[in-house]
Amino acid sequence: MQDMFDNDQAGNQDTVKINEMLPDVKIYQIEYDSRVKDPDEYFKKSPSPSSIQALMDKAIPLQNDNYTESLIDHTLEFRNRYFSLKYRITSRGGSRKQKGHFTYHYNGKLIDVKPDSSVDKLGKKYLDFILPIEEALENYYDRNVHSKPLEELFKIFWYSRSKIQIIERLAGISFEENDLTARDKLFCSIEDHLGASVLDDVLKEFNSDVNGSLDPEKNYAFMPASQAYDVQNGKAYVYFNSISSDDSGVKVVPALLANDKRVIRLDQFRRKSNQHLLIVDGSFQLHEEITTAIMNTETSSLKSKHVKKFIDGEIAALDVTPRMILEKMVALIKKVFYTEDETLYVILALFAYSTYFYQLFGVTPYLFLNAQKGSGKSLLASVLSKICFCCRYTVGTTEAALFRTISNCGGTIILDEMENLTSREKTADSLMASILKSGYSKNTGNTLRTNLETKSIEEFSLFGPKIISNIYGLEDVVEDRCIRIPLKKYDASVTNKMMNFQVFENNYSDQLEEISSLACISALVNYTEIYGKFVSIDLDMGSARNSQIMRPILTLASLAGQEYEDAVNQYYQTYMQKDKEWMDLNSPEGALKQAFKILEEEAGGSYSEWIDEHSLKHFVTRIGNEITANTFVIKLLMDEIDGKKNYSMSEVHKLIKRVNPNLDFGRRTSIGIASNDNWVRLMGNRDKVSVYQISLHGSEPCNSLSPEIF
Secondary structure, eight states: OEEOOOSSHHHHHHHHHHHHHOTTSOOEEOOOOTTSSSHHHHHHHOSSOOOHHHHHHTOEEOOOOOOEEEEETTEEEEEOSSEEEEEEEEEEETTEEEEEEEEEEETTEEEEEEEEEEGGGSOGGGHHHHHHHHHHHHHHHTSSGGGSOHHHHHHHGGGOSOHHHHHHHHHHHHHHOOOHHHHHHHHHHHHHHHOHHHHHHHHHHHHHHHHHTSOTTSOOOEEOTTEEEETTTTEEEEEEEEEEEETTEEEEEEEEEETTSOEEEGGGOOOSSTTOOOEETTTEEESSOOOSOSSOTTTOSBOHHHHHHHHTTOSOGGGGSHHHHHHHHHHHHHHHOOOSOHHHHHHHHHHHHHGGGHHHHSBOOEEEEEOOTTSSHHHHHHHHHHHSTTEEEESSOOHHHHHHHHHHTOSEEEEOOOGGGSSHHHHTTOHHHHHHHHTTBTTTOEEEEEETTTTEEEEEEOOSOEEEEESSOOOHHHHTTEEEEEOOOOOHHHHTTSOOHHHHHHHTHHHHHHHHHHHHHHHHHHHHHHHHHHHHOOOOOSSHHHHHHHHHHHHHHHHHOHHHHHHHHHHIIIIIHHHHHHHHHHSHHHHHHHHHHHHHHHTTSSOOHHHHHTTOGGGEEEETTEEEEEHHHHHHHHHHHHSSOOOOHHHHHHHHHHHOTTOOEEEEEEEEOTTOHHHHHHTTSOSEEEEEEEEEEOSSOOSOOSOEEO
16 A cells, blocks of 8 residues: 655644554555645646656655554464564463463564463563563453353353353353253353363352352252152152253253253252252252262153153143053053952052152151062062152162162162061161161151261151062061052962063053153142142041051042042051051050050959969059059060060060150169069069059959058
């Protein structure tokens, strides 16, 4: 480019302006007679002006110290009409100085190269450029990151000293995005551009932002990852494995399906510190971070393809009613398992369906499969593992693994071959027995453990549905929490007509996946109605415990139809009532009640079969209808009633206090038993026993009010 300027102050100003506007464009200045003010005057008044071409041929380069600045693809360039100085960033971050590849061109020729050099090491020759280079890099990579758009944050991250601020900015952008699908895509984009480690830091910051927006006064209950219900706020969640794909391949992602058809990814919850909570949807908190799927596709009841159908509105309301779910469950059980008692099919289906609501009910019965070898216990357990909620089949599982699985994941647990739970003696020091005794109720099913790394106390839930299988029966306290399914060994001519389980699993895999998925969706759709029925239903199952564990079963039966209610009542009369009568006679509690009954009925008579036989007349007195006896008498009667055990005095005292908490215990005293050699041997060669005096009321009071010793 060539130009002619006025030979005055205005011309000088134009020269400055054009240098500022076009510092990198080569401009030649055309010089003419300096005595003339402007070009027009020169050509008009000069006696012999040179031609324009002649003047152009003599033009000289216009001098200029200005330059342009650009930063594209991490290459900073200063350029004017004579030189090009480029600095391409190769590494930068933390407290380290930036390094880059430096080149200098002059008049189009490469003059200097400095590879892998920090800016302050470019040398004195480029001293005037060091501060402008550092300023330009600082402006682009480190300043005002909280106002930069997403794509620019991705570009500058690895070359910036402000990585923490960029992570905060990315978390803030994510927090402002309320649409879960869009937020998921945003997180995926962060991982694609910056990697999993950076996404992890963004998620920690994101969840810290979430915590900051929560109500600090609210109590956020723990949830197992498999299911949760927030009745008060109208929220319900069920776990599923979400299948997604990216450039690296197909992935299984842990997720929750909400009743409002939202999908919540559990792998996006991270703790910024040990003190931060992992709050799901403002309702519940997770026990721990869930970075990968907690269940395989087979264990997870809700399948990904049915989630899509539910979200797309392709599942009919009729298909997820309690009656329809139960009918399909009964039909599937009948294909493999045989029993003469049709009632048991209904009870099994009701139990299986109830496992999808156990966190809603807060109480759950156990299912006890009890029979001799070859009666189909394992077969039935295998069938139930396919239709119960998120079921795990275990043999020989450690107690620690069990309560951690229950607490963190949830779902149904099958405990096979539990022959070590048949009596109180065997379960006295058993952690497994403690888990089973407490884990039927959300209110009682918790245990505390010390985290050896953090030295903190952690609470784990034991609560959840369980299926227990053995041959020889259960200790009575555990069995008291069970729905017992008595199985019989049928002739081969009967069982051979049933479908082989492997064939059943292969041929009915689609139906099994469908019924478990529909049961999950049924829980999401119907939980409000079911919970309303649960809290209002009136039932009497013979005892407080029976009524407690059967409430979920009868609730679902009442919503399915009269024939289901009739089946539950028939089961109670046929099995539970008889079991209760047997336990009343054969449990320690039953032995204690019988001992009291004997004292109440026989004390004060002319002859007492029990009291006279044991030579206990001087240990029992009666005034009117009030009977006084010491606890050694109770112990001897219980030993006789049980027939298999000699109770210690400590056991008797604890049992009396538990079964009869309102009974008035008198002063503790010591009685001599040396007169009876059998008693001395029974008490470990001691001739004295520490006892309490207790007062009972007889059913046949004496006419005389004076003390009667007998």
